[in-house]
Amino acid sequence: MSWIGRSLPRLEDPSLLKGQGRYVADLARGAAAVKFVRSPLAAGAILGIEKPDDGLVFTADDLVGVKAIRPLLHRPDYVPVSQPVLAKDRVVFCGQAVAVVVADDQGLAEDLAEQVFVDIEPEDAVVDFAQALGEGARAVHPEAPGNVLVEGNIRTPGVDAAFAAAAEVVALELRSGRQTAMPLEARGGVARFDPLAGRVTLYASVQMPHMLRTGIADVLGFPESDLRVVAPDVGGGFGQKMSLFPEYVVLVWLARHLQRDVAWLEDRRENFLAAAHSRDQVFKVRGAFAADGTLLAIDADLKSNVGAFSCYPVTCGVEPLMGLAELPGPYRFSEYAARSRGVTTNTCMMAPYRGVARPMLTLTMERMMDVAARRLGIDPVEIRRRNLIETFPHRSPTGLVYDEGSYGETMELAVKALDLPTFRRRQAEARAAGRYLGAGFSVFSERTGYGTPAYAARGMDIVPGYELVNLAMDPSGFVEARIGASPHGQGLKTSLAQLIADELGVPPTKVRIIAGDTDATPYGWGTFASRSMVIAGGACKIAAGKVAERLKSVAAAMMHVEPETIRLADDLAYAEASNQTLPIGEVARAAYHQSHRFPQAGPGLQEQALYDPAGTFSNACHACIVEVDVETGGVKIERFVVAEDAGILINPMIVDGQIHGGVAQGIANALFEELVYDETGNLLTASLADYLPPTIAEMPSIEIEHLVTYSEATITRAKGVGEGGTIGAPAAVINAIVDALSPFGIDLFEIPATPQRIRDLIRNAERTSHG
Amino acid sequence: MKPAPFEYVRPSSRAEAVAALATHGDDGKAIAGGQSLVAAMNFRLARPAVLVDLNGATDLDYLRPEGGKLRIGALTRHAAFHRPVVEGPLGVLLARVVRNIAHYPIRQRGTFTGSLAHADPASEWCLVSRTLGAEMVIANTGGERVCAAADFFRGTFTTAVGTEDLLAEARLPLLGPNWRSGFFEFSRRAGDFALAMSLAALEIEGGVIRAARLGVGGVADRPLRLEALEAQLVGQAPSAALFAGMGEAARDLITPTEDIHASADYRRDLIRTVVNRALTQAAS
Known part of the structure; x- marks a missing residue:
């Protein structure tokens, strides 16, 4: 009996659901409170900082010998910029940390922070693309005069010919508002100084503990072994908790400087202002189509607002370069030209957020398909049929190699689930009654589980990607796997336990996964980019397989049979031929305590394994039905179908959970969430009264259909599934809204499609038709 | 997200509460549910020096x-x-x-x-x-x-x-037995502040509106009662055309406020809709 494929309740849940989880704030007892004083202005020169006479207040001048954070990409078109951990001489975004105070409790720290006055000579803020890229634009950083921090270009030889030959050219300009990941738990850290060891332990709500340790040690200039980083229970990350933030550097500096335990627990307002944002992109794209709907070529100008700094370690190249590389998505055209720029502005830094670039890429290609279908008089499903990739491996015009997938099949499954013919009848009846229903589709690929080759290709100075696992069965027959990945809500410990259980023949409850502690785990890259099931999972499978070989060797010697005849299952070692069994725990004990009897196996049951795959593409089709209230512009999502293929599902319930959460964040991107800066760079949406994540009342029930394609691209045949929900949902929702509003002849190219934006389009259409 | 320091008093009657507010004057602030005040204090947008907690004044309950x-x-x-x-x-x-x-x-x-x-x-x-x-x-x-x-x-x-x-x-x-009411609110999410809302109450007898109350909220610096439209409703028979016309009239009467969620144009559209729907519900 296999544990893989079973919807095992999550091993993590009993403690979390009983309120026994340990988050950073639970570990802050006894520590002094740290509060950052942040810039109230987006841009300007610091003329002076007035501190109160009493109290612990530190500014950049106090941080002697502390370097700036300076992430690098080895590309000719990348301009590195330095981020001081406390602003020095000038501020470049509203919310930037300028000073830090320490007091006995949070209230006193906030009182003290109020007494710090930062005198800033304001400069005009550069907030949007027009300001950043316009003639004579002020440079946000002197080292980047044109405000472009990174640029990528590609052009295949036949682009012009393809456009010349096109029966129809579709030109679109799409825009995504700015979003933030909004983890339930904001950022935070507790730095504890150990006077005996002269060492600091930083408990932090992060996704990449090893990377954080490297980054802090580099910036502060001390050996990594002087710091231990622990990510305890983490209340969501979604990419926002990947980066090295100045606050963590300052926290460790304070602990060392004051030789005192200090805690910084970010409040929601700080998280809005200074954690990390995402999206904020404008894509100008032309598509060349043949008369039969075949897509011949794409020509794209992609702009990503990357904010004031470049995030460490992945850099501000993450959005623009993924945009450049992955725009072709699931379609098989061969001619492609694109220019993609990361533009710096006086706004909060951008960092990866679930989906990275692909929600916009998918919106772009899926709007393109619908518009082309309408112009060419082809059904929207049919035009996709004619263009989706169907032979594998597929090589995209940017050189990406897609492993086996089921692009067409997932779409057909979603079409069937929606029962489109019946829906079209219902849609017509509703319209006659003054109600506007629409159906929309979105087909996409999700590149997941990519190792070092993909990151090296981007020119990264720090090349993440591999995972190491140290796996041991102890003498009692229980298993410990120490992983470099750092799960923070995904249920990864359960999924890995199921995988390991199958290799070793023990129940998952006998497998403990140890993660998120640099003292206890091998160097690894944490959890992000839909990688952990594929890469940490692959390493676990290899390591467990190696331990299983040792176990079989010992069991075979104990039962006087050949190792090949041993089968591990049900917590037993079976010698099939001789019909003998031994409890695995007995074999394990012998492996440690009677090792002299098994010279060939050697002592113990421990192995390390490495996995560093090239990557694999999951795929899915999202389909939804919406109703638009044309008087208010309000949108209600009536049905939402996800037909997806992530290969073998280790734990289907956990996969469904990933899809549910992802779709919610995608719907947020499509309809609700938008960070708005005014023209001075002041954030207008710095609370949950103005920034609107959807609640359960706005969420539809999500219907999920699974297909399983076997791919050789991963050792477990499992593909990543962390981001697909977020990637596909916006395009499906927007296409459905446009379908609903087709009697008005309205097209929609901006997200979020707020009631106001939808109503504005309808009002204009009504005026035109009346005028 | 911690409030500025403040003192706290808890009177045990309405009279004591009134006395406490008189004592502290500008520095005092009454608190009952605190659902808006506490948030404003945590942002330090409100900084009362003394909170006068009404929850002990049971004669106010x-x-x-x-x-x-x-x-x-x-x-x-x-x-x-x-x-x-x-x-x-x-x-x-x-x-x-x-x-x-x-x-x-x-x-x-x-x-x-x-x-x-x-x-x-x-x-x-x-x-x-x-x-x-x-x-x-x-x-x-x-x-x-x-x-x-x-x-x-x-x-x-x-x-x-x-x-x-x-x-x-x-x-x-209190409203007499022939009154009926309708309320319609449009907000971004369930429970959010209204971008526009309307309350309608109609006294209908023998198929004719005898008296009317009509108000609109969320669109100006204070709630608006549309007495001119109330007068126009009286004596009319309820109908879709009447209520649609009232929505348009309300839209034309009001100069709405603007914020990041709703421009003046958009609020005008919403006023028309919420008034129409509130009246329609009241008459249904």
């Missing part, structure tokens, strides 16, 4: 019909209105409106008069009070005075309640 009015004491929570609190159309109207106020936990703490005293332009209770012509009982050490809703709301977060005053009670007129 009442809700009863008396003399043709529903008398709502200053400790009456929103949740009290989840079910009709009084027989007849007013109880139904209040129960219909209350579910639009924020979320369940907030309705357990926040108070009716607290909403009025806070005077958020998007407050449902402010709209109800203005539209139905409520009276506010304002107490201080000199005694008490009764203020009509028309004079009570002075602008965003601004009312006739002075620094040494306590809004002790609100009185809503």
Whole structure:
């Protein structure tokens, strides 16, 4: 009996659901409170900082010998910029940390922070693309005069010919508002100084503990072994908790400087202002189509607002370069030209957020398909049929190699689930009654589980990607796997336990996964980019397989049979031929305590394994039905179908959970969430009264259909599934809204499609038709 | 997200509360449910030096019909209105409106008069009070005075309640048996502040509107009662065309406020819709 494929309740849940989880704030007892004083202005020169006479207040001048954070990409078109951990001489975004105070409790720290006055000579803020890229634009950083921090270009030889030959050219300009990941738990850290060891332990709500340790040690200039980083229970990350933030550097500096335990627990307002944002992109794209709907070529100008700094370690190249590389998505055209720029502005830094670039890429290609279908008089499903990739491996015009997938099949499954013919009848009846229903589709690929080759290709100075696992069965027959990945809500410990259980023949409850502690785990890259099931999972499978070989060797010697005849299952070692069994725990004990009897196996049951795959593409089709209230512009999502293929599902319930959460964040991107800066760079949406994540009342029930394609691209045949929900949902929702509003002849190219934006389009259409 | 330091007093009666507010004057601030005030204090947007907690003044905790009015004491929570609190159309109207106020936990703490005293332009209770012509009982050490809703709301977060005053009670007129009500609110998400909302109450006899109350909230610095339109409704038979026309008339009467969620143009569209839908519901 296999544990893989079973919807095992999550091993993590009993403690979390009983309120026994340990988050950073639970570990802050006894520590002094740290509060950052942040810039109230987006841009300007610091003329002076007035501190109160009493109290612990530190500014950049106090941080002697502390370097700036300076992430690098080895590309000719990348301009590195330095981020001081406390602003020095000038501020470049509203919310930037300028000073830090320490007091006995949070209230006193906030009182003290109020007494710090930062005198800033304001400069005009550069907030949007027009300001950043316009003639004579002020440079946000002197080292980047044109405000472009990174640029990528590609052009295949036949682009012009393809456009010349096109029966129809579709030109679109799409825009995504700015979003933030909004983890339930904001950022935070507790730095504890150990006077005996002269060492600091930083408990932090992060996704990449090893990377954080490297980054802090580099910036502060001390050996990594002087710091231990622990990510305890983490209340969501979604990419926002990947980066090295100045606050963590300052926290460790304070602990060392004051030789005192200090805690910084970010409040929601700080998280809005200074954690990390995402999206904020404008894509100008032309598509060349043949008369039969075949897509011949794409020509794209992609702009990503990357904010004031470049995030460490992945850099501000993450959005623009993924945009450049992955725009072709699931379609098989061969001619492609694109220019993609990361533009710096006086706004909060951008960092990866679930989906990275692909929600916009998918919106772009899926709007393109619908518009082309309408112009060419082809059904929207049919035009996709004619263009989706169907032979594998597929090589995209940017050189990406897609492993086996089921692009067409997932779409057909979603079409069937929606029962489109019946829906079209219902849609017509509703319209006659003054109600506007629409159906929309979105087909996409999700590149997941990519190792070092993909990151090296981007020119990264720090090349993440591999995972190491140290796996041991102890003498009692229980298993410990120490992983470099750092799960923070995904249920990864359960999924890995199921995988390991199958290799070793023990129940998952006998497998403990140890993660998120640099003292206890091998160097690894944490959890992000839909990688952990594929890469940490692959390493676990290899390591467990190696331990299983040792176990079989010992069991075979104990039962006087050949190792090949041993089968591990049900917590037993079976010698099939001789019909003998031994409890695995007995074999394990012998492996440690009677090792002299098994010279060939050697002592113990421990192995390390490495996995560093090239990557694999999951795929899915999202389909939804919406109703638009044309008087208010309000949108209600009536049905939402996800037909997806992530290969073998280790734990289907956990996969469904990933899809549910992802779709919610995608719907947020499509309809609700938008960070708005005014023209001075002041954030207008710095609370949950103005920034609107959807609640359960706005969420539809999500219907999920699974297909399983076997791919050789991963050792477990499992593909990543962390981001697909977020990637596909916006395009499906927007296409459905446009379908609903087709009697008005309205097209929609901006997200979020707020009631106001939808109503504005309808009002204009009504005026035109009346005028 | 910690408030600036403040002192805290907990009077045990309305008289003590009024005395405490008089003692502390500008520095004092009454708190009942605290659902708006505490958040503002945590952001340090509000910094009262002394909080006068009304929760111990149990003589403010009442809700009863008396003399043709529903008398709502200053400790009456929103949740009290989840079910009709009084027989007849007013109880139904209040129960219909209350579910639009924020979320369940907030309705357990926040108070009716607290909403009025806070005077958020998007407050449902402010709209109800203005539209139905409520009276506010304002107490201080000199005694008490009764203020009509028309004079009570002075602008965003601004009312006739002075620094040494306590809004002790609100009185809503009971509605006779032929009254019916309709309420429609549009907000971005369930429980959010209204981008626009309308309350309509119609007295219909023999298929004709005999009297009307019509108000719009969330669109200006205070709730608006549309008396000119009320007058036009009287004597008419309810119809889709009548109500659509009222929506358009309301849209043309009001110069709405703007914010990041709604431009003036968009709010005008919403005014038309919420008025039409509130009236339609009232007549249905």
